[in-house]
Amino acid sequence: MTTFESLGLSPKLLKALEKTQLKAPTPIQAQAIPHIMEGRDLMGLAQTGTGKTAAFGLPLLHRLLDLGHPPGPKNVRALILAPTRELISQIKDNLEIFTKGTAVKVTMVVGGASLFKQAQALSKGTDVLVATPGRLIDLLERGDVSLEKCAYLVLDEADHMLDMGFIHSLRKIAKHIPQKRQTLLFSATMPKDIEEIADTYLREPIRVQVAPPGKPVERIAQGVHYIPNGDKARVLEEYLKKHPGEQALVFGRTKHGSEKLSKLLASWGFKVGSIHGNKSQNQRDRTLTEFRSGELDVLVATDVAARGIDIPTVRHVYNFDLPNVPENYVHRIGRTARAGAEGTAVAFCSPAEMGELQAIEKLLKKPIPVLAGAPWAADVVAAAPKPGQNRGQRPAVRGGQKPGAKPPQKSAKPQGQRPAAGGGNRPAGAGKSGAAKPQGGSFAPRRAEGGKPRRPS
Secondary structure: OOOOHHHOOOHHHHHHHOOOOOOOOOHHHHHHHHHHHOOOOEEEEOOOOOOHHHHHHHHHHHHHOOOOOOOOOOEEEEEEEOOOHHHHHHHHHHHHHHHOOOOOOEEEEOOOOOHHHHHHHHOOOEEEEEEOHHHHHHHHHHOOOEOOOOOEEEEOOHHHHHHOOOHHHHHHHHOOOOOOOEEEEEEOOOOHHHHHHHHHHOOOOEEEEOOOOOOOOOOEEEEEEEOOHHHHHHHHHHHHHHOOOOEEEEEOOOHHHHHHHHHHHHHOOOOEEEEOOOOOHHHHHHHHHHHHHOOOOEEEEOHHHOOOOOOOOEEEEEEOOOOOOHHHHHHHHOOOOOOOOOEEEEEEEOHHHHHHHHHHHHHHOOOOOEEEOOOOOHHHHHHOOOOOOOOOOOOOOOOOOOOOOOOOOOOOOOOOOOOOOOHHHOOOOOOOOOOOOOOOOOOOOOOOOOOOOOOOO
16 A cells, blocks of 8 residues: 655655644545656646645645755745635645644735735745735735745646636736746646646646546435425425534525525524625634534535535535536535545525536436435426526515514515426425425525636735
């Protein structure tokens, strides 16, 4: 069996590894580390949760350990780019575990934090800079950092950076880095655009692939629950109550919808927090810390948490809204069944989301097992309002009402209201017996967060 010792890593790194849960290299680590230590450019393809951070971090740090002198004011020796603040923070935390007791300095810069303090942190230079593209460009334009002596460039979650419209930012940043460098690209999927990026920025790269792109972790028990959009919150409540004390991640499509769902669950007595693009960096960090420590049982999030968040105690993932990018489904459910554990992933599918579900099953090359209900009939799908069409509507509530749900208006019938799914079109087991009791609004999906190319602040 391959060991970290057999890979030729520095004794200082091996000593740091002894204090972690990493006892043996994962497949991506075993295959990538030797090539990176030899100085080769590399393109690594592996699904989420396979240990990509250590795969590029350990050999990178091995090459930086013996330089023996500081990098110089504002200079950066190695640059790691990733798409989200949470992933940046996690990469930095992992690297600092490996560098404890050494002179290697790791610095992170992200949007939503003090630009002045980040510039101050970079004033004396750093060995490794972990950054989101938008904030790094801000610092480059201000002259607060120099990449002229950067010898290593790592593009982590490259496909997600592409989805978020960071290709133009990457081009700007690459102009500041010497062409004579080692470049590493890691991605969970390999769309055509990623191939083009690899051709542009990598030189004769070694290609390492340890799992078919888009293939979810085998230990995850998946299922789909066909349910009207307005009934989703009640059914989610039932699922959460079935597993008291077990941590769950709930994915919504929009910032507003995720926040509203979080508040509704809190009013029902759940220990819940939320992270999305409208939260400040401090709020997001605090919520993730509380979730990791077990103070929160439920975390409601947009796709900002779909990649790179490594919380081994997450047992359940609920796709409250299906993602409009099918690959994101794989990344979402990959938040569970980590570090050898098992997990479950439940997808809620309303009539308006049949297209998203079909795209996900096409990617998976197999249907997702049905937990309740039945696929929506074509006429129900055709009549369902599309995302944004019924924005702000609240369905009528019959009988009692849970805390947090506003009373329905008695005004004229809203335009574009979804027809009732009656007869054979309503899935068995959706909602509670008798009349439907949707609460807290319809949670109609809006335009996906990150669906429009953007550059975070």
